Amino acid sequence: MAIEERDPHTGYLTTGHEWNGITELNTPVPRIVYLFLISAVLFSLVYWVLMPTWPLGTTFTKGLLGFDQGAAVSQSLKEAAVDRATWAKRIEKESYAQVQGDPYLMETVRTTGRVLFGDNCAPCHGREGRGGKGFPSLTANRWLWGGSPEALAETIRVGVNSAHPDRRVSQMPAFGRDGMLERPDMENVLTYVLSLSDMATSAASPGKIAAGKALFADNCASCHGADARGKTDAGAPDLTDAVWLYGGDANSIYTTLWGGRQGHMPTWESRLSPVDRKILVLYLIDLRKDGP
Numbered sequence: 646m647a648i649e650e651r652d653p654h655t656g657y658l659t660t661g662h663e664w665n666g667i668t669e670l671n672t673p674v675p676r677i678v679y680l681f682l683i684s685a686v687l688f689s690l691v692y693w694v695l696m697p698t699w700p701l702g703t704t705f706t707k708g709l710l711g712f713d714q715g716a717a718v719s720q721s722l723k724e725a726a727v728d729r730a731t732w733a734k735r736i737e738k739e740s741y742a743q744v745q746g747d748p749y750l751m752e753t754v755r756t757t758g759r760v761l762f763g764d765n766c767a768p769c770h771g772r773e774g775r776g777g778k779g780f781p782s783l784t785a786n787r788w789l790w791g792g793s794p795e796a797l798a799e800t801i802r803v804g805v806n807s808a809h810p811d812r813r814v815s816q817m818p819a820f821g822r823d824g825m826l827e828r829p830d831m832e833n834v835l836t837y838v839l840s841l842s843d844m845a846t847s848a849a850s851p852g853k854i855a856a857g858k859a860l861f862a863d864n865c866a867s868c869h870g871a872d873a874r875g876k877t878d879a880g881a882p883d884l885t886d887a888v889w890l891y892g893g894d895a896n897s898i899y900t901t902l903w904g905g906r907q908g909h910m911p912t913w914e915s916r917l918s919p920v921d922r923k924i925l926v927l928y929l930i931d932l933r934k935d936g937p
């Protein structure tokens with residue numbers, strides 16, 4: 646047992662331990678630490694009494710306040726389900742115009758539609774519905790199959806070249822590969838198609854354009870229309886505008902004419918409920934309104 650000593654600098658006693666002339670001070674734990682510990686213990690005692698805390702095999706101590714997070718969550722889930730059932734029924738029953746005229750329903754269309762679109766359609770049509778090569782933009786207000794609510798609903802229901810028995814059939818023939826047009830005729834019709842949207846071409850080769858125009862009337866007008874503005878019953882696009890599904894430069898158009906094109910859009914009849922499909926139609930119409 647070492648003899649207690651008092652440190653001359655701080656006035657504290659030392660513990661009596663000494664290492665090579667260095668002695669250890671016997672400093673007490675500060676009072677604030679004890680206060681903190683005591684209040685923490687008191688708090689936990691109060692918490693045990695008021696709140697659910699201790700597990701007791703199959704149950705637990707419920708606490709005097711009767712607070713239950715599980716019940717709170719299932720209550721709010723129940724309320725959300727009732728809420729959804731209400732607006733879903735209204736969207737299902739009311740006409741497109743009625744839903745569009747109701748700001749509350751359109752708000753749910755925007756939030757629910759965005760999720761449905763992101764989960765099911767965005768991989769092909771892009772998150773914002775702007776499409777990409779081979780996948781049409783759904784915001785450009787140019788429609789292969791028509792942009793009325795009924796036409797959109799039908800396209801989504803049956804798909805294009807899909808497995809659905811009522812599917813829409815899109816067949817751009819392979820004029821080159823299948824030998825339907827000779828190479829010079831391919832060049833002429835290509836020049837004519839280019840001239841429809843590009844003024845520079847129309848000035849350059851009037852002879853080729855005239856020949857191409859005649860070929861177009863014989864080979865293309867049945868699907869694309871005599872004026873080349875497209876036909877929604879064949880899913881044939883307008884060739885006079887600046888919107889292109891597969892590209893509007895000479896190379897892309899030549900590739901289209903040579904090998905044909907058959908876009909594939911899945912059927913959603915068995916995968917999405919009628920309400921979900923109606924929400925998507927309304928969402929697309931809304932998207933188009935805000936689109937460029």
Ligand code: HEC
Nearest residue numbers: 765766769781788789790791800805815880908909910925
């Ligand atoms: C696997 C890719 C793919 C998915 C997924 C897909 N689409 Fe399509 N969609 C296409 C293609 C390709 C076309 C163009 C078909 C054609 O060439 O006529 C198309 C066409 C459309 C059209 C017609 C556009 C027009 O101009 O008439 C609509 C509307 C449409 N899709 C909506 C949807 C919606 C809504 C979803 C999600 C439920 C969806 N698509 C999911 C590939 C897809």
Ligand code: HEC
Nearest residue numbers: 815816817864865868880881882889890891892906907908
């Ligand atoms: C049997 C109907 C049919 C005939 C005939 C036809 N087309 Fe098409 N064409 C289509 C369809 C349908 C598409 C869209 C293909 C798709 O969506 O995958 C298309 C697409 C195109 C495209 C691509 C447009 C784009 O936006 O990228 C061009 C260009 C085109 N056709 C030119 C012609 C020319 C030129 C002829 C005549 C030599 C012709 N087509 C004859 C049905 C036809």
